[in-house]
Amino acid sequence: MESPKHKIDTTQWVDRYADYLFNYAITRVNDSYVAEELVQETFVAGLKAMKNFKGEATERTWLISILKRKIIDQYQKANSKKGQAEVRMDYSTSSDREGDWLEEQVEDSTTMNAESRLENKELGLAIEICLEKLPVKQAEIFKQKTILEQETDTICKEHDITASNLWVIIHRARVQLMKCLEDDWFKN
Amino acid sequence: MKNKLFISCEEAAHRIDKAQYGETTFWEKLSFNFHNLYCSHCKVYAAINKRLTLLFKSGDVHCLTREQKSKMKEKLADTASSS
Numbered sequence: 457m458e459s460p461k462h463k464i465d466t467t468q469w470v471d472r473y474a475d476y477l478f479n480y481a482i483t484r485v486n487d488s489y490v491a492e493e494l495v496q497e498t499f500v501a502g503l504k505a506m507k508n509f510k511g512e513a514t515e516r517t518w519l520i521s522i523l524k525r526k527i528i529d530q531y532q533k534a535n536s537k538k539g540q541a542e543v544r545m546d547y548s549t550s551s552d553r554e555g556d557w558l559e560e561q562v563e564d565s566t567t568m569n570a571e572s573r574l575e576n577k578e579l580g581l582a583i584e585i586c587l588e589k590l591p592v593k594q595a596e597i598f599k600q601k602t603i604l605e606q607e608t609d610t611i612c613k614e615h616d617i618t619a620s621n622l623w624v625i626i627h628r629a630r631v632q633l634m635k636c637l638e639d640d641w642f643k644n
Numbered sequence: 645m646k647n648k649l650f651i652s653c654e655e656a657a658h659r660i661d662k663a664q665y666g667e668t669t670f671w672e673k674l675s676f677n678f679h680n681l682y683c684s685h686c687k688v689y690a691a692i693n694k695r696l697t698l699l700f701k702s703g704d705v706h707c708l709t710r711e712q713k714s715k716m717k718e719k720l721a722d723t724a725s726s727s
Contacts, residue, residue, distance in 0.1 A: 466724060470716045475707040482706050492708065496716055500723050579703040599707045601665065602700055608667070614710070627661050634692050637699065 464506055464515060469499055471592050473516055475599065476584045477523050483577045484527050494530060498523040516588075579641065586636035590629055597622065598629040647671045651679050656686045663690075664697045 474495055481491035501522050502509075509518055587595050597615060600606045601622070608619055617625075651659070659676040662668045668676070680687050708716075 466720060467717075470713050470720065474713055474716060478708050479704075479706050483704060488706070491706075492712060495708075496719060499716065499720050503720060503723050504727060576702055576704045579699065580705045583699065583703050583705050596710070600710075603705055603707045604709060623658055623661060627657060630661060630664075630693060630696060634696050637696070 464509060466499075466503055466506070469502070469515075469519070471596075472588065473519055474499075476516060476581070476588060477519060479580050479584050480520060481523060481527060483580065485530060490530065494523060494526045497526050501526070582637065582641045583633070586633050586640065589636060590632055594625050594629050597625050598633075601626055647675070649675055649678055651675050653679075653683060653686055656680075656683065657689060660686070660690045660693050664693060 477495045477498055478491055481494045482488055485491050485494065498519055502519055505522070509515075513521075587599065590598065593615075597611060597617075600611050600614075601608070608622060611617075612619055612622055615622075656676055656679045659668055659672045662672070663676070676686075676690075680690065
């Protein structure tokens with residue numbers, strides 16, 4: 457029997473979960489455009505499958521499970537197009553890599569090993585969880601300043617706040633994040 | 645703002661935050677460094693704050709812009725109204 461234990465407010469989904477899902481997707485598909493599309497598809501699929509949500513997991517966990525399936529579909533789609541793609545693939549312009557398929561160059565070119573890459577992905581998601589705990593407006597302004605690296609003036613105009621207000625918001629956000637990461641990341 | 649060498653912890657914290665975004669002036673840096681000489685509390689705050697900045701740089705954190713989110717909201721609203 458169905459019990460309406462959990463009420464979903466889909467109008468809050470984008471503000472609450474879009475960045476977390478985007479982070480999750482981008483670290484797996486390495487393409488911001490594709491990641492954005494996957495997040496959009498996840499929300500649409502979630503909306504259509506809302507009646508299946510029993511409230512046993514959090515909304516975020518449930519949306520992540522949908523996103524995971526979308527990512528698998530994306531990989532399968534990419535693999536099914538592989539044969540066609542190879543015909544159109546170009547060589548690297550760099551002479552020392554001539555002859556390498558573009559496909560082989562997808563791997564991260566930095567010297568990071570698999571373990572540190574995994575740790576960075578986890579850290580990215582841990583940061584995102586801490587960001588979710590901030591008030592929506594505060595998180596938005598902080599992200600614009602810190603992640604999107606937008607100019608102070610631009611953010612102030614957009615939110616109709618003074619530079620002093622902005623720095624107070626940034627300060628509060630940083631203090632809360634430091635505490636959250638200290639509790640959730642460094643102690644584990 | 646009048647330049648002064650002795651600043652309060654509140655002002656120092658403000659400068660530490662601004663420094664994370666490379667937005668401090670020469671004088672602000674100087675007065676903050678001077679403040680750090682005698683204030684261990686702010687010194688700790690500066691160290692933790694710097695660590696947070698490094699975490700953001702190493703944590704591979706991404707986010708969507710306001711425009712991208714607006715489009716998503718519109719699409720979601722359209723889907724909700726059509727279903």
